[in-house]
Structure formats: structure tokens, C-alpha cells
Amino acid sequence: MMASLKTPTLKTPSFALSSKPRLPSAFSAAFPNTARFPRSHPQRRRFLIVTASSSSFSNKPTVLVAEKLGEAGLTLLKEFANVDCSYNLSPEELCTKISLCDALIVRSGTKVNREVFESSGGRLKVVGRAGVGIDNVDLSAATEHGCLVVNAPTANTVAAAEHGIALLAAMARNVAQADASVKAGKWQRNKYVGVSLVGKTLAVLGFGKVGSEVARRAKGLGMHVIAHDPYAPADRARAIGVELVSFDEAIATADFISLHMPLTPATNKMLNDETFAKMKKGVRIVNVARGGVIDEEALVRALDAGVVAQAALDVFSEEPPKQDSKLVQHERVTVTPHLGASTMEAQEGVAIEIAEAVVGALKGELAATAVNAPMVPAEVLTELKPYVELAEKLGRLAVQLVAGGSGVKTVKVSYASSRAPDDLDTRLLRAMITKGLIEPISSVFVNLVNADYTAKQRGLRITEERILLDGSPESPLESIQVQIANVESKFASAMSESGEIKVEGRVKDGIPHLTKVGSFEVDVSLEGSIILCRQVDQPGMIGTVGSILGEENVNVSFMSVGRVAPRKHAVMAIGVDEQPSKETLKRIGEVPAIEEFVFLKL
Ligand SMILES: NC(=O)c1ccc[n+]([C@@H]2O[C@H](COP(=O)([O-])OP(=O)(O)OC[C@H]3O[C@@H](n4cnc5c(N)ncnc54)[C@H](O)[C@@H]3O)[C@@H](O)[C@H]2O)c1
Numbered sequence: 319m320m321a322s323l324k325t326p327t328l329k330t331p332s333f334a335l336s337s338k339p340r341l342p343s344a345f346s347a348a349f350p351n352t353a354r355f356p357r358s359h360p361q362r363r364r365f366l367i368v369t370a371s372s373s374s375f376s377n378k379p380t381v382l383v384a385e386k387l388g389e390a391g392l393t394l395l396k397e398f399a400n401v402d403c404s405y406n407l408s409p410e411e412l413c414t415k416i417s418l419c420d421a422l423i424v425r426s427g428t429k430v431n432r433e434v435f436e437s438s439g440g441r442l443k444v445v446g447r448a449g450v451g452i453d454n455v456d457l458s459a460a461t462e463h464g465c466l467v468v469n470a471p472t473a474n475t476v477a478a479a480e481h482g483i484a485l486l487a488a489m490a491r492n493v494a495q496a497d498a499s500v501k502a503g504k505w506q507r508n509k510y511v512g513v514s515l516v517g518k519t520l521a522v523l524g525f526g527k528v529g530s531e532v533a534r535r536a537k538g539l540g541m542h543v544i545a546h547d548p549y550a551p552a553d554r555a556r557a558i559g560v561e562l563v564s565f566d567e568a569i570a571t572a573d574f575i576s577l578h579m580p581l582t583p584a585t586n587k588m589l590n591d592e593t594f595a596k597m598k599k600g601v602r603i604v605n606v607a608r609g610g611v612i613d614e615e616a617l618v619r620a621l622d623a624g625v626v627a628q629a630a631l632d633v634f635s636e637e638p639p640k641q642d643s644k645l646v647q648h649e650r651v652t653v654t655p656h657l658g659a660s661t662m663e664a665q666e667g668v669a670i671e672i673a674e675a676v677v678g679a680l681k682g683e684l685a686a687t688a689v690n691a692p693m694v695p696a697e698v699l700t701e702l703k704p705y706v707e708l709a710e711k712l713g714r715l716a717v718q719l720v721a722g723g724s725g726v727k728t729v730k731v732s733y734a735s736s737r738a739p740d741d742l743d744t745r746l747l748r749a750m751i752t753k754g755l756i757e758p759i760s761s762v763f764v765n766l767v768n769a770d771y772t773a774k775q776r777g778l779r780i781t782e783e784r785i786l787l788d789g790s791p792e793s794p795l796e797s798i799q800v801q802i803a804n805v806e807s808k809f810a811s812a813m814s815e816s817g818e819i820k821v822e823g824r825v826k827d828g829i830p831h832l833t834k835v836g837s838f839e840v841d842v843s844l845e846g847s848i849i850l851c852r853q854v855d856q857p858g859m860i861g862t863v864g865s866i867l868g869e870e871n872v873n874v875s876f877m878s879v880g881r882v883a884p885r886k887h888a889v890m891a892i893g894v895d896e897q898p899s900k901e902t903l904k905r906i907g908e909v910p911a912i913e914e915f916v917f918l919k920l
């Protein structure tokens with residue numbers, strides 16, 4: 319039983335900036351701008367996520383570029399931001415500078431640790447890693463500080479693969495050692511007899527972007543290529559004639575091993591005394607991935623024992639390695655100073671890729687290469703946009719209805735949809751409900767990056783339930799319901815029969831609406847602010863309250879009354895464009911038929 323009394327005045331979404339960046343503005347501003355990603359970018363239009371919006375559109379943001387970046391990238395950055403290129407900063411200098419920066423761009427040479435995020439005082443919004451590996455960035459600290467981390471995952475793939483092949487061939491033919499020998503005035507043709515590649519087995523460990531390009535090239539050299547990667551699809555390997563095998567099989571059968579996995583806790587020192595012992599005697603190892611995937615001391619032992627005949631290394635657990643490092647100085651080891659990505663072409667590409675990602679993220683646009691936020695397919699994101707706004711507003715409303723109790727700890731979210739659960743990605747919605755629940759009651763800035771972390775930190779448990787409806791699955795969601803348990807409400811009518819604060823909303827014509835408060839059905843578009851009144855249903859109430867608001871020039875955008883039965887209790891929801899003064903709210907509360915009321919800011 320519900321009556322809508324006034325058609326809502328639909329306004330353009332507000333872009334006004336608050337002290338806390340508001341994600342919905344970013345959504346409104348950004349959809350579906352994907353043109354910034356280079357046409358060649360494989361993730362273009364595939365995976366996009368929304369980032370925090372820039373803190374200010376009036377002042378140019380400041381980007382600190384802490385390692386050398388290609389000119390094309392700098393030019394792109396300078397069109398949008400103040401760019402401070404300060405290379406070779408000490409950790410202390412970096413921590414001092416960072417509090418003045420909105421974004422930081424690094425390569426692999428800068429440690430972006432927890433201290434950096436703590437020193438930023440909340441200003442740092444984006445860290446751009448101009449390359450692939452993000453092991454030099456403390457992702458947990460970034461996430462905890464709501465800072466997005468983006469990388470440039472594709473532009474240096476070919477360069478790294480080419481360097482891997484260069485090291486493979488140079489190692490097999492002793493190119494570096496022979497070169498040094500000739501330059502030292504020697505002519506040692508017998509000493510530098512090499513081994514052939516053709517017909518030999520190469521095990522590629524890590525069959526991702528670089529690994530698969532290395533495999534492709536090694537096939538061209540006539541090698542038999544096998545690969546180990548627990549997460550790579552077998553059909554992708556098969557397509558280029560590579561067999562995926564177990565780790566033990568790969569290392570036991572390979573004449574050459576090429577490493578291409580990221581450095582993670584699981585891959586740290588993956589090649590160690592135990593695994594070297596399982597290898598074919600005389601194996602040769604190439605590493606253009608990360609130094610830490612090899613136990614370097616164990617490698618020296620394996621070289622000395624003749625288990626490993628040779629190694630060619632571009633990366634080291636400590637960079638630069640100590641000059642007297644036994645590994646670096648080993649006669650049968652060829653080394654380069656982390657040159658995998660260092661071609662003119664790759665550096666130009668990486669610079670453009672990272673500059674676009676950082677500028678986009680600072681503008682609050684969609685970021686395709688985020689590494690610490692959920693990636694949601696672009697089509698899903700576009701479809702969910704109004705529901706994302708609804709989710710945040712329901713969270714905001716629900717938490718403002720809380721009066722006391724044990725604190726907001728248990729929240730249940732129900733999504734009613736005709737779509738099968740697998741077709742409904744609720745991560746964005748959950749993040750935005752979390753944002754709505756936490757921001758009005760704290761100084762914490764919540765975004766997609768840190769929503770789950772922040773909820774966990776605050777002991778807020780959000781459970782999700784899907785209600786499968788009959789009907790057409792055309793729209794992703796019918797309604798979202800947010801319930802807060804174990805609390806009291808400052809508006810008793812918002813309590814459900816089972817004792818939770820309950821609000822429910824829907825999207826109508828692309829606009830989020832509040833459709834239920836407690837057990838009362840209402841219909842008010844979620845814009846501006848809302849006054850909820852419980853009254854005894856009787857003629858003249860709308861006019862009475864409307865006149866009080868009108869006298870103070872508060873514009874009513876929407877009014878709706880939900881009632882149990884005629885002349886019984888009813889809840890009136892009034893949307894207002896301006897915030898009424900305390901005096902006006904007091905006057906509403908004094909209307910005899912009004913039993914309780916609450917003013918809620920959206
Ligand atoms: N030397 C350089 O200058 C240079 C340049 C580019 C990339 N890299 C490094 O190369 C590595 C690969 O880069 P990419 O762009 O191909 O990354 P990628 O993410 O495309 O591929 C990495 C692959 O490793 C796999 N993997 C993860 N854990 C594994 C495990 N335990 N065992 C086997 N495989 C595992 C993943 O499934 C993935 O397929 C990274 O470490 C990157 O930092 C170095």
C-alpha cells in the first residue's frame with residue numbers, strides 16, 4: 319500500500335567534491351571511457367575497474383617519477399599533472415617527498431614499502447609500476463591505505479623474452495666469457511666449445527606472457543619445449559606445441575630451464591638444494607624473472623658440484639648484487655644488470671602504458687591494470703553502475719538509522735535477482751555498501767581497493783545472500799536489501815519484524831530508489847537528503863510538512879507514503895534538495911500526528 323505523490327526532479331549526478339573523494343562521482347564521470355588504453359592493449363575493454371577519484375579537479379595533482387621514464391610517458395603526464403622527476407632518492411628522501419604527491423611512478427629499483435604509504439599522510443592515491451613485477455611494492459600496505467597500484471604488464475613482454483633467448487644462446491656458446499678472453503689478449507678456441515640448442519629440451523617455468531613468448535622463440539630454434547605453470551590453460555600451451563608438465567617432471571627432464579614466474583611467497587627460492595638435486599646433471603639455467611626465485615647460495619653449490627653446468631642471470635635477490643658475489647663472479651655464470659625490459663621500444667611502450675594508467679586513475683577513471691583491486695569486466699561494470707550507487711546509498715541510510723546497541727558489526731545484504739548466482743558479480747556492490755556503512759561514522763576513506771580490508775579491520779561482518787526470482791534475467795538485480803543486526807534504531811519504524819534495521823532499494827529508470835524501510839513500502843529517489851516520518855495516516859499531513867519545508871525554501875524533490883492500512887500507521891519519505899535547519903526539523907517533529915522522524919543525509 320503505497321502512494322507516490324510527486325514525480326522526482328532528476329538532476330545530473332553531482333560532481334561536487336567533498337573532503338573525502340566520492341566514488342560515485344568517479345563512476346558518473348568515467349563510464350565507459352576506455353579510449354585511453356592503447357588499441358594494442360590486450361586488456362582493452364576486457365577488464366576495467368573503478369579507482370578512487372582525484373582529490374581535486376581544481377588543483378593539478380603532483381606525480382613523483384622516481385625512476386627514469388620514457389619521454390612519451392612524461393609528456394602525457396605533464397599534460398595533466400605537475401611532474402617531479404627525482405631519481406636516486408634515498409628511502410628517507412622518498413618518504414619526505416611523498417607527502418606532497420598524489421601519484422608515484424617507479425620501476426624495479428625503488429622499494430615502495432609500508433613507510434612510504436604511512437609517510438604519504440593519505441595523499442598518495444596511485445602507485446604506478448612502470449613494468450611488470452610489483453614485488454618492490456608493498457601491496458598490503460597500499461591496500462590498507464586505499465592506494466591503488468597499477469602496472470604496465472604488456473609493453474616489455476617481448477623485450478624480456480628476447481633477452482631470455484639472448485642469454486640462452488650466449489650461455490650455450492660462452493659468448494660473454496669468450497669475449498672477455500679475446501679482449502684480454504687470449505685466443506682460447508678449445509676452452510669455449512659450447513653446446514647446441516637444437517633438439518634439446520627447454521623447460522619454461524611460468525607460462526605467462528614472457529614464458530610463452532620464450533617458448534615460441536625456442537621452438538623456432540628447434541628445441542623441444544615443455545612448461546610448468548599450475549595456473550596456465552593447457553590449450554594455450556598446446557596451441558604453440560608446448561606440453562604442460564609437473565614441476566618435478568620439468569626439472570628432471572630439462573637440458574635448459576628458463577624461469578618466468580613472479581616472485582611470490584610460493585615461488586621464493588623455488589630452485590634450492592632439494593630441487594637442484596632432482597635436475598639432470600649438466601642442466602643450464604636462465605633467469606630473467608626475479609632473483610629471489612633461486613636460492614643463490616644453493617645455485618653456487620650446484621654449479622660447483624657440476625649439477626648445474628651454466629647459468630645466465632639478469633636478476634638477483636639483491637640488486638645490484640655485491641661485487642664479490644660468488645655467483646656473479648662464477649666462471650660459468652653469465653650476468654646482465656636487469657636488462658630484460660631495457661630496449662628503446664619497450665621503455666617507450668612502458669612509459670606510455672603507465673602514464674595512461676596513472677592519469678586515468680587520478681581522474682577517477684577506469685583502470686585496466688590495477689593489481690590490488692577487484693577486476694570486473696567492463697560490460698558488467700556498465701550494467702551495475704546504478705546498482706553501485708544504490709548500494710552505497712543504502713549503506714549510508716542504514717548506518718544513519720542506528721541509535722545504539724553493540725555497534726555495527728553484522729550486516730546482511732540480500733540481492734534479489736532473476737540471474738543465476740554465477741551471473742551476478744557482487745564484489746563492487748559489497749564494496750560500495752561497506753563504503754556507505756563506514757564513511758558516515760568514521761574519518762576513513764573507503765574505496766574499492768580497501769573496502770574488504772577496512773570492514774575486516776573494524777570487525778564488520780558482511781554476509782551476502784542471493785534471492786533467485788522467477789522472470790527475465792534482463793536486468794542484473796531486482797532489489798538490494800541491507801539489514802543491520804543487534805542494534806537499536808533512532809527510527810523505530812525502520813526495524814524489521816525480526817529486529818534488524820532494514821532498508822531496501824531498487825533502480826528505476828536508471829535512478830536508485832528507496833523502496834522499503836522496516837516493513838513500510840515507500841518510493842523515494844535517492845538524491846539529496848531524506849526525511850522519514852512515522853505518522854498516523856490522515857488527510858493534510860503531506861501539506862502540513864510540505865508547508866513547513868516550503869517556508870524555509872527547502873525544495874521537496876519527492877514524497878511518498880507507505881502505510882499498513884488506511885488511517886493506521888504510515889511512513890512518509892520526503893526527498894529534499896537542501897538540508898533543513900534544526901528549527902525546521904523541530905517544527906516537523908512537533909506536528910501532533912508525527913510520532914517519530916529522522917533526517918538522513920545521502
Ligand atoms: N628481467 C626483466 O627485466 C623482466 C621483464 C619483464 C618481466 N620480468 C619478470 O618476468 C616474470 C614473468 O612476467 P610475465 O609478464 O610473463 O608475468 P605473467 O603474470 O604473465 O606470467 C607469470 C606466470 O607465472 C605463473 N606462475 C605463478 N606461480 C607459479 C609457480 N609457482 N610455478 C610456475 N608458474 C607460476 C603464472 O601462472 C603466470 O602464468 C615476472 O617475474 C616479471 O617480473 C622481468
Ligand SMILES: O=C(O)[C@H](O)COP(=O)(O)O
Pocket residue numbers: 425426427448449450451452474656658659660
Ligand atoms: O618486472 C619488470 O617489468 C622488469 O623486471 C623490468 O624492470 P625495470 O622496469 O626495473 O627494468
